[in-house]
């Protein structure tokens with residue numbers, strides 16, 4: 001995949017909002033086959049290795065904003081929003097992605113030479129989809145929405 005196309009996609013990621021606009025993120029882009037295969041040791045799946053590009057989204061814990069009252073760290077939220085920009089923009093560009101979190105963090109940190117304050121949140125393979133997107137399976141609207149106050153579904 002041409003580097004310009006990847007950078008066009010990353011421009012949507014760069015514009016993502018974040019708490020206090022701290023932008024506590026870093027994205028490591030792998031296009032080298034050997035590096036992709038090495039990283040896939042953290043999540044060994046044939047379909048992962050078949051991707052021409054892998055993007056690793058990291059939280060910079062030195063830069064993430066913490067809410068004053070309870071010290072809640074919003075780094076996960078910020079990076080999740082940026083990843084959502086990535087996946088939606090990729091779809092609109094005719095590309096395919098998958099959000100992967102069930103990987104071995106230690107293996108990936110070692111392979112990417114990440115310092116302790118850089119936490120890999122998700123591995124996102126990026127490529128050209130060969131199948132049409134199947135129908136979405138989602139909870140019905142009345143299960144996820146309440147009006148005026150909370151009332152449980154059923």
Ligand SMILES: Cc1cc2nc3c(=O)[nH]c(=O)nc-3n(C[C@H](O)[C@H](O)[C@H](O)COP(=O)(O)O)c2cc1C
Pocket residue numbers: 098099100101102103135136137
């Ligand atoms: C936070 C998060 C973590 C995920 N981790 C994985 C994963 O480790 N492996 C995987 O195959 N899919 C993973 N997914 C993909 C979900 O399984 C998928 O988005 C969900 O089943 C809905 O699929 P659909 O959007 O194609 O309908 C993850 C998605 C999210 C949002």
